[in-house]
Amino acid sequence: MFEVSALNKSNMRVEKLYRILFAMMVLLLVLPVLIILGTLVAKGGSVISFEFLFSNPTDGMTAGGILPALIGTVWLVTVALLISVPLGVAAAIYLNEYAGDNWFTRIINLAIINLAGVPSIVHALFGVGAFVIFFGFGTSILAASLTLAIMTLPIVIVATRESLAAVPMAFREAMWNMGATRWQTIRRVVLPNAISGILTGVILEVSRTTGETAPIMFTGAAFFLPFLPESVFDQTMAMSLHLFVVSTQVPGVPEALPYGVALVLVAMVLIMNSISIAFRMYLRGKKKW
Amino acid sequence: MVSAQGAAEAVQSSTEAPVKMSVRDVTISYGGVPALSDVSFDVREHEIFGIIGPANAGKTSFLKSLNRMDPFTDGMRVEGDIRFDGQPVNRLRNVYALRKRIGVVFPLPVGLPMTIYDNVALAPRLSGMSNRAELDVIVERCLTRAALWDEVKDRLNSLGSLLSGGQQQRLTIARALSQQPEVLMLDEFSIAVDPVTTMRIEEVLKELRSEMTIIMVTNLVQQAERLANRTAFFLGGECVEVGITAEMFAGQVEDQRTRDYIEGKFG
Amino acid sequence: MAAVEEAVAKTENAGDGHGFDRRNTDWFIDKAVQWIVFVGGISAILFIIGIFIFISKEGLTFVFETLDLGEFFTSPYWEPSDEDAPEYGILALIAGTASVTGLAMIVAIPFSLGAAIYIGEFATGKTREALKVLVELLAAIPSVVWGFIGLTIMNPLIIEIFDVPVGLTVLNAGIILGLMAAPIMTSIAEDALKAVPDRYREAAEAMGATRWQVIVKVVLPAAKNGLLGAVLLGVGRGFGETMAVLMATGHAVNIPTSVFDSVRALTATIAAELGETAVGSDHYGALFTIGIFLFIITFIINLLADLVVRGVRKG
Numbered sequence: 096m097f098e099v100s101a102l103n104k105s106n107m108r109v110e111k112l113y114r115i116l117f118a119m120m121v122l123l124l125v126l127p128v129l130i131i132l133g134t135l136v137a138k139g140g141s142v143i144s145f146e147f148l149f150s151n152p153t154d155g156m157t158a159g160g161i162l163p164a165l166i167g168t169v170w171l172v173t174v175a176l177l178i179s180v181p182l183g184v185a186a187a188i189y190l191n192e193y194a195g196d197n198w199f200t201r202i203i204n205l206a207i208i209n210l211a212g213v214p215s216i217v218h219a220l221f222g223v224g225a226f227v228i229f230f231g232f233g234t235s236i237l238a239a240s241l242t243l244a245i246m247t248l249p250i251v252i253v254a255t256r257e258s259l260a261a262v263p264m265a266f267r268e269a270m271w272n273m274g275a276t277r278w279q280t281i282r283r284v285v286l287p288n289a290i291s292g293i294l295t296g297v298i299l300e301v302s303r304t305t306g307e308t309a310p311i312m313f314t315g316a317a318f319f320l321p322f323l324p325e326s327v328f329d330q331t332m333a334m335s336l337h338l339f340v341v342s343t344q345v346p347g348v349p350e351a352l353p354y355g356v357a358l359v360l361v362a363m364v365l366i367m368n369s370i371s372i373a374f375r376m377y378l379r380g381k382k383k384w
Numbered sequence: 385m386v387s388a389q390g391a392a393e394a395v396q397s398s399t400e401a402p403v404k405m406s407v408r409d410v411t412i413s414y415g416g417v418p419a420l421s422d423v424s425f426d427v428r429e430h431e432i433f434g435i436i437g438p439a440n441a442g443k444t445s446f447l448k449s450l451n452r453m454d455p456f457t458d459g460m461r462v463e464g465d466i467r468f469d470g471q472p473v474n475r476l477r478n479v480y481a482l483r484k485r486i487g488v489v490f491p492l493p494v495g496l497p498m499t500i501y502d503n504v505a506l507a508p509r510l511s512g513m514s515n516r517a518e519l520d521v522i523v524e525r526c527l528t529r530a531a532l533w534d535e536v537k538d539r540l541n542s543l544g545s546l547l548s549g550g551q552q553q554r555l556t557i558a559r560a561l562s563q564q565p566e567v568l569m570l571d572e573f574s575i576a577v578d579p580v581t582t583m584r585i586e587e588v589l590k591e592l593r594s595e596m597t598i599i600m601v602t603n604l605v606q607q608a609e610r611l612a613n614r615t616a617f618f619l620g621g622e623c624v625e626v627g628i629t630a631e632m633f634a635g636q637v638e639d640q641r642t643r644d645y646i647e648g649k650f651g
Numbered sequence: 652m653a654a655v656e657e658a659v660a661k662t663e664n665a666g667d668g669h670g671f672d673r674r675n676t677d678w679f680i681d682k683a684v685q686w687i688v689f690v691g692g693i694s695a696i697l698f699i700i701g702i703f704i705f706i707s708k709e710g711l712t713f714v715f716e717t718l719d720l721g722e723f724f725t726s727p728y729w730e731p732s733d734e735d736a737p738e739y740g741i742l743a744l745i746a747g748t749a750s751v752t753g754l755a756m757i758v759a760i761p762f763s764l765g766a767a768i769y770i771g772e773f774a775t776g777k778t779r780e781a782l783k784v785l786v787e788l789l790a791a792i793p794s795v796v797w798g799f800i801g802l803t804i805m806n807p808l809i810i811e812i813f814d815v816p817v818g819l820t821v822l823n824a825g826i827i828l829g830l831m832a833a834p835i836m837t838s839i840a841e842d843a844l845k846a847v848p849d850r851y852r853e854a855a856e857a858m859g860a861t862r863w864q865v866i867v868k869v870v871l872p873a874a875k876n877g878l879l880g881a882v883l884l885g886v887g888r889g890f891g892e893t894m895a896v897l898m899a900t901g902h903a904v905n906i907p908t909s910v911f912d913s914v915r916a917l918t919a920t921i922a923a924e925l926g927e928t929a930v931g932s933d934h935y936g937a938l939f940t941i942g943i944f945l946f947i948i949t950f951i952i953n954l955l956a957d958l959v960v961r962g963v964r965k966g
Contacts, residue, residue: 106861106863106864107861109861109863110861110862110863113863114769114773114862114863116765117765117766117768117769117773118769118773120761120762120765120766120769121765121766121769121770121782123762124762124763124766124789124830124833124834124837125785125789127830128789128792128830131800131804134804181691182691182694183691184691185687185688185690185691185692185694186688186691186692186694186695187691188688188691189688189689189691189692190692192688193685193688193689193692194692202696203692203693203695203696205954205957206695206696206698206699207695208953208956208957209699209949209950209953209954210695210698210699212884212887212888212891212949212950212952212953213699213702213891213946213949213950214890214891214892214893214918214945214946214949215794215891215892215893215894215918216891216893216918216921216922216942216945217702217706217891217942217945217946217949218702219921219922219925220705220706220709220921220925220938220939220942221701221702221705221706223709223925224705224706224708224709224939225701225705228709228930229705229708245698245702248694248695248698249695252695276677276678276680276681277681277684277685278677278680278681278684278685279677279681281684302791303791305793306791306792306793306794306795306796307793307794308793308794308795308893308894309893309894309918309922312922312926313925313926335793335795336795338795338796338799339795339798339799339894339898342799342802342803342898343802343898353799353803354803357796357799357800360793360795360796361792361793361796364791364792364793365788365791365792368787368788368791369788372784372787372788
């Protein structure tokens with residue numbers, strides 16, 4: 096009586112087909128990228144060496160290493176973090192701990208979404224108009240980092256807000272009833288339990304900032320500089336821009352060099368994202384309540 | 385079921401003890417919709433004041449208004465005259481000082497995600513105490529009086545949030561005691577807790593009465609009968625009546641609905 | 652013993668109360684923090700407004716003195732550096748952006764939807780986790796790297812496969828942009844599918860529907876707002892992408908007639924020409940005006956996406 100009917104059989108066949116179809120789609124999405132990454136390794140791997148990472152470009156950037164670009168990226172990312180993390184955490188604290196559910200809060204949320212959606216070149220234009228020209232910083236690490244900070248602010252805000260929201264309301268209520276102020280509650284219970292989530296957001300921001308090119312192109316990064324930056328008012332080279340330069344602006348570059356630069360950049364970004372993901376998984380196992 | 389001594393004590397407290405908290409014409413509304421209207425009575429020092437009534441009668445909202453927790457709820461408005469030691473609580477310059485003098489125990493046990501020691505040391509630390517020796521004394525005293533010390537004394541450094549429900553509820557009481565409160569408010573403290581723990585906490589409350597005033601909301605009518613000197617009956621957003629527990633449970637009520645509720649005819 | 656009594660006495664006097672209603676340090680610190688975080692909160696609004704103000708400011712002179720709106724939007728001739736008769740028509744540039752984004756969406760939408768369905772509805776346990784991680788990592792690849800790939804890998808590939816003279820074309824940037832946008836769209840689509848309550852699925856299965864029927868007839872319709880939001884976000888991303896299109900399309904400013912034509916996108920134009928303009932010149936102002944246009948377009952797209960997605964949360 097419970098034999099599989101003909102209709103059921105065909106349904107199951109159709110289902111199997113669709114299952115395979117979608118699995119193929121995932122494959123087709125993922126495979127090209129894996130092939131591309133493989134090509135990067137294959138063609139650029141030969142260039143990677145200790146010297147490559149730690150020496151300067153030579154011969155008009157057709158040879159040599161990428162050290163100043165690496166250092167420049169570190170400069171830019173560090174200054175951008177110093178600006179965006181305190182600001183982003185403060186904004187997230189306001190949104191999750193203080194703001195009510197009204198139109199004003201909705202406008203703030205809209206602004207955050209838009210900030211994330213503004214094209215990177217428009218951020219660059221803003222950086223030029225505001226920081227390079229109006230505030231008079233000139234093309235400098237400061238101007239470029241400010242531009243990057245504003246661009247990546249939403250990442251910190253969203254990650255922080257999520258980790259704050261993950262702290263149960265009951266803890267806050269217990270403390271408020273005890274006579275603790277909102278800040279005491281945040282400082283003693285909410286923030287300490289949200290720090291790890293904030294950290295994953297920060298790592299993501301570092302990864303994003305490392306890869307951005309357009310916002311720094313006209314605000315502080317230069318194609319080639321014979322010196323390393325000494326203050327935030329200096330210009331600098333950067334890994335992301337360096338890839339653009341050696342693949343489009345330098346004549347006579349041996350094929351492997353740009354591949355090597357691309358490989359290092361991709362490796363940096365993927366390693367940071369992997370750390371963030373791994374950290375998140377580790378945290379999921381360590382429950383404190 | 386009511387001891388003569390309990391009745392005598394109740395009569396005594398209702399006529400001689402000074403008023404600790406008073407409410408007059410208190411109305412609480414959420415977004416304009418009233419949840420509790422025109423509540424007026426006194427709570428006297430050193431009494432256990434019970435509040436009984438079915439769900440959604442406004443009991444929890446009432447407690448919230450006493451320690452000025454209404455700003456934390458969107459749309460909650462409290463009108464009327466509420467006084468603590470004669471001082472109106474709606475025009476305080478430092479509302480946190482008021483809350484420190486009132487300890488609260490919630491229906492769901494809460495162990496803060498810090499060590500048991502830190503849980504109980506929290507309130508003194510918030511008030512500025514930092515001497516380790518002094519804190520040790522307070523932690524032991526409060527945990528002992530909350531009937532929890534023996535179970536946790538060897539693991540004060542373990543997380544309070546990982547204790548069992550009954551233990552977390554006693555931890556909450558220990559935290560409340562660490563505030564040296566003048567008033568202790570309990571909101572249906574036993575609903576998520578096993579009967580043995582409930583019994584132990586009830587013993588604790590009886591002992592605490594001599595040092596503070598206790599206001600206890602309960603959905604267990606017998607619990608009010610056991611513990612409360614005087615009881616208020618809330619129904620459908622109003623305070624139907626307030627009376628001496630012993631008398632009310634013996635049938636001497638002003639309103640028939642009170643007797644019906646006590647006898648279990650509804651709610 | 653004396654120490655204990657002293658400690659006890661201290662606690663009894665430690666409370667702030669006993670009639671003193673005074674504001675203490677903690678009260679003032681709390682107030683100060685309230686203001687600090689408020690400033691943080693409104694910073695996003697300030698920055699968005701600031702962006703608009705500053706790019707408008709730099710484009711102002713161009714807009715009011717030289718700009719001819721009709722010509723701007725309808726002329727396909729973009730020759731800002733022509734000394735005698737500079738022309739500022741962005742029609743070709745808009746066509747460039749639109750064609751690349753359009754192709755990218757044609758590539759990305761079916762694949763990200765399919766991937767989202769597979770990950771969300773068919774895959775389980777470890778496979779699902781692994782795929783989600785993979786998608787997240789793919790989304791992290793920087794756009795300049797994608798541009799590089801378009802330049803060095805796709806370019807010769809297209810030339811060989813399709814037997815065309817030039818590989819930096821709409822096809823190149825379209826595929827690259829599609830691969831770039833797909834992971835993000837997959838994540839959002841997957842969230843939209845996940846937001847459909849399980850009880851919808853269970854009810855359908857209880858009536859004897861197969862997995863596939865449940866998806867088509869129940870899950871997809873219920874998630875359509877979120878999926879639409881994912882598409883809008885992808886479009887927004889396509890419009891705003893700079894480095895990848897800069898490096899993968901050619902430098903020909905013309906309206907494309909086939910995917911094998913080279914084009915120039917709005918974003919790429921700014922990136923390619925800003926460095927060569929003099930501050931305050933007409934060309935400079937024109938580029939900023941393109942920026943204003945881009946800002947407004949992506950603002951609208953993001954607004955729409957948010958409204959559409961929020962429709963899902965409410966429902």
